[in-house]
Amino acid sequence: MKFKKHVFICTNERTDGRECCGEKRGMELVETFKKEIKNRKLAVEIRAQRAGCIDVCANGPALVVYPEGVFYGRVTPGDVQEIVESHLINNIPVERLKLNF
Amino acid sequence: MKFKKHVFICTNERTDGRECCGEKRGMELVETFKKEIKNRKLAVEIRAQRAGCIDVCANGPALVVYPEGVFYGRVTPGDVQEIVESHLINNIPVERLKLNF
Numbered sequence: 581m582k583f584k585k586h587v588f589i590c591t592n593e594r595t596d597g598r599e600c601c602g603e604k605r606g607m608e609l610v611e612t613f614k615k616e617i618k619n620r621k622l623a624v625e626i627r628a629q630r631a632g633c634i635d636v637c638a639n640g641p642a643l644v645v646y647p648e649g650v651f652y653g654r655v656t657p658g659d660v661q662e663i664v665e666s667h668l669i670n671n672i673p674v675e676r677l678k679l680n681f
Numbered sequence: 682m683k684f685k686k687h688v689f690i691c692t693n694e695r696t697d698g699r700e701c702c703g704e705k706r707g708m709e710l711v712e713t714f715k716k717e718i719k720n721r722k723l724a725v726e727i728r729a730q731r732a733g734c735i736d737v738c739a740n741g742p743a744l745v746v747y748p749e750g751v752f753y754g755r756v757t758p759g760d761v762q763e764i765v766e767s768h769l770i771n772n773i774p775v776e777r778l779k780l781n782f
Contacts, residue, residue, distance in 0.1 A: 632730045
């Protein structure tokens with residue numbers, strides 16, 4: 581596997597007024613994850629990046645962490661450090677933000 | 682896991698002339714995957730979507746299939762049916778297109 585953890589953050593923008601993750605809020609998360617991962621020198625093993633709609637629009641801003649396939653919803657930049665430390669580094673998903681299907 | 686297979690197709694466009702997947706070629710793949718998945722009535726379990734750069738630019742057009750983390754490079758719309766049938770449905774990756782790291 582190329583990356584130990586691969587994080588896809590939705591930056592999709594709906595134009596009809598329905599709930600969505602949104603480009604601005606999504607890109608804030610992308611930048612916050614990238615900075616956090618770079619500062620910890622983890623960029624070779626862990627990648628966070630933008631993606632299109634991941635199909636959980638009403639729970640946005642949303643993201644998914646693979647290979648586990650754990651989805652998170654209503655994530656703010658203030659949550660990123662906890663997701664990186666707990667889930668991406670220590671393999672413990674952040675239950676309070678997890679979406680359960 | 683929300684999706685049995687989740688396919689992320691790079692649609693990133695570099696503007697400096699260096700090799701990349703490219704928006705036009707990436708979106709052609711996204712549309713071809715979506716059509717193939719929809720026609721086979723697999724859209725609840727299998728999702729294919731656009732994503733930003735997945736860090737294998739020189740091998741574009743590229744995509745990654747999770748949860749396995751199998752990367753494919755130099756994919757054309759003509760390869761999509763084989764990837765869907767062999768890998769997404771029958772769990773046998775398409776070796777001739779696989780990128781090995």
